[in-house]
Amino acid sequence: MDAAEFRVRGQEMVEYICNYLEGVGKRRVTPDVEPGYLRPLLPEEAPQQADSWDQIFADVESKIMPGITHWQHPQFHAYFPSGNSYPSILGDMLSDAIGCIGFSWAASPACTELETIVTDWFGKALGLPEDFLSTGSGGGVIQGSASECILVCMLAARAHAIRQLRRAARPPGSPTTTAEALLEEDGALLDDEQVGEETATDSTYLPKLVAYCSKESHSCVEKAARIALVRLRILEPDEHSALRGATLAKAMEDDVRRGLVPFFVSTTLGTTSCCSFDNLVEIGPAVRRHADVWLHVDGAYAGNGFICPELREHMQGIQYADSFNTNPNKWLLTSFDCSTLWVRDRRRLTAGLIVDPLYLQHSNMDETIDYRHWGIPLSRRFRALKLWFVLRRYGIQGLQKYVRNHIRLAKSFEALVRDDHRFEVCNDVKLGLVCFRLRGTDRLNQQLLATINASGKLHMIPSMVRGKYVIRFCVVSESACAADIEHAWEVISEHATDLLDEVPL
Ligand code: PLP
Numbered sequence: 439m440d441a442a443e444f445r446v447r448g449q450e451m452v453e454y455i456c457n458y459l460e461g462v463g464k465r466r467v468t469p470d471v472e473p474g475y476l477r478p479l480l481p482e483e484a485p486q487q488a489d490s491w492d493q494i495f496a497d498v499e500s501k502i503m504p505g506i507t508h509w510q511h512p513q514f515h516a517y518f519p520s521g522n523s524y525p526s527i528l529g530d531m532l533s534d535a536i537g538c539i540g541f542s543w544a545a546s547p548a549c550t551e552l553e554t555i556v557t558d559w560f561g562k563a564l565g566l567p568e569d570f571l572s573t574g575s576g577g578g579v580i581q582g583s584a585s586e587c588i589l590v591c592m593l594a595a596r597a598h599a600i601r602q603l604r605r606a607a608r609p610p611g612s613p614t615t616t617a618e619a620l621l622e623e624d625g626a627l628l629d630d631e632q633v634g635e636e637t638a639t640d641s642t643y644l645p646k647l648v649a650y651c652s653k654e655s656h657s658c659v660e661k662a663a664r665i666a667l668v669r670l671r672i673l674e675p676d677e678h679s680a681l682r683g684a685t686l687a688k689a690m691e692d693d694v695r696r697g698l699v700p701f702f703v704s705t706t707l708g709t710t711s712c713c714s715f716d717n718l719v720e721i722g723p724a725v726r727r728h729a730d731v732w733l734h735v736d737g738a739y740a741g742n743g744f745i746c747p748e749l750r751e752h753m754q755g756i757q758y759a760d761s762f763n764t765n766p767n768k769w770l771l772t773s774f775d776c777s778t779l780w781v782r783d784r785r786r787l788t789a790g791l792i793v794d795p796l797y798l799q800h801s802n803m804d805e806t807i808d809y810r811h812w813g814i815p816l817s818r819r820f821r822a823l824k825l826w827f828v829l830r831r832y833g834i835q836g837l838q839k840y841v842r843n844h845i846r847l848a849k850s851f852e853a854l855v856r857d858d859h860r861f862e863v864c865n866d867v868k869l870g871l872v873c874f875r876l877r878g879t880d881r882l883n884q885q886l887l888a889t890i891n892a893s894g895k896l897h898m899i900p901s902m903v904r905g906k907y908v909i910r911f912c913v914v915s916e917s918a919c920a921a922d923i924e925h926a927w928e929v930i931s932e933h934a935t936d937l938l939d940e941v942p943l
Contacts, residue, residue, distance in 0.1 A: 597790025683720025708740020722758025
């Protein structure tokens with residue numbers, strides 16, 4: 439495809455995208471296909487000769503779209519929102535066209551500098567402590583997902599804990615190894631031989647390390663602990679699904695008594711199953727009683743809401759955190775992937791992650807950020823562009839309006855559920871998520887959800903809240919309005935009526 443053809447096809451694609459997004463509400467929200475539906479529709483092998491664009495594009499509507507779940511559909515109420523907006527799509531388009539790989543400042547200075555500036559802007563807009571900004575001891579970075587943010591923090595905390603243990607194990611007065619001296623000085627790394635030597639020693643400390651989270655934490659915390667080869671203590675939350683300070687303090691003290699070493703606590707503001715909030719005001723001091731334990735705060739969805747000052751009461755205690763993540767690609771109109779992570783101490787983050795071969799070094803390393811040290815992959819997309827476009831095109835006030843609209847609509851949905859004696863609301867509705875269920879058995883609620891989803895009129899998913907099967911209703915669409923909520927409730931209550939006719943309460 440040359441530039442002349444791209445101009446034509448690009449315009450057609452923009453037209454297609456606009457028609458798709460404007461008309462998505464007319465489609466079934468979930469596809470009506472069986473597993474494996476696509477294979478018989480496509481050739482067994484890639485074509486030897488180029489297909490024409492017309493042939494390719496015809497297949498999109500006839501073969502791909504029938505298998506799409508439409509996350510931007512006004513009746514999609516599953517999961518959390520998948521951020522999307524025209525400025526963000528344009529940002530990704532430009533990023534793809536520039537096609538730079540911003541692993542270091544030198545690899546594309548604007549890519550790095552815009553990421554620092556935009557995460558500072560966004561951090562300020564959320565009211566994060568100043569330490570989290572690049573002008574303080576910390577700074578922000580854009581990762582691909584919340585899972586990555588949590589893993590990276592856990593790995594950094596693990597490296598720090600092992601350094602402390604190794605230091606404590608040294609006989610008093612013994613000299614630091616070259617490797618330790620380097621890490622202490624500037625987080626620089628180790629030549630190959632030293633890495634080998636340190637790794638062998640590191641593994642002896644791993645069985646002692648313990649991380650903590652609540653039963654309500656996202657499963658990615660458990661996955662991170664598996665990757666990091668550390669124990670994870672999964673703690674019981676209270677009756678509001680919040681982790682409390684006393685529960686954590688007791689678990690940590692018990693572990694210390696058993697000779698283990700607490701090193702990482704992952705908390706959540708806005709849990710996946712019911713949007714509950716761990717109690718940071720209690721957890722923070724409990725963590726601080728133990729030297730060098732890293733406190734992470736996962737606000738993958740809810741964190742975006744702190745752009746509204748009136749919601750910041752839900753992040754009280756954030757001053758105790760060592761790191762915080764939120765995904766603009768969930769609740770801030772920015773397309774996947776865009777997960778922002780801030781740390782209080784950037785040296786502590788990078789100390790365990792720096793590997794610096796000659797081919798990646800450059801002459802400005804001492805005065806610039808090289809984001810390859812802030813995460814797992816080397817190659818990085820220019821993700822800051824889309825967030826920059828979104829922040830500028832909507833403005834903070836536009837984004838606040840979007841968030842507030844979702845909360846208002848969630849409250850109106852909650853009121854509809856409460857007005858119907860057949861149903862109960864199962865979470866404290868603070869943001870855009872309502873968890874509800876028919877007063878009856880889990881089985882009945884499973885049937886209700888299955889028939890609604892099978893109708894293709896509405897899409898929701900279940901979760902377990904305090905041992906009960908509930909249905910999650912999340913407001914997700916950018917242009918969500920009262921009529922969408924009323925329509926959703928109509929569909930739900932009609933299905934409930936039909937079901938209860940068959941299986942009375
Ligand atoms: N944390 C929370 C609270 C979430 O709700 C989710 C996903 O919904 C995640 C983490 C994982 O997010 P990601 O898909 O970006 O890894």
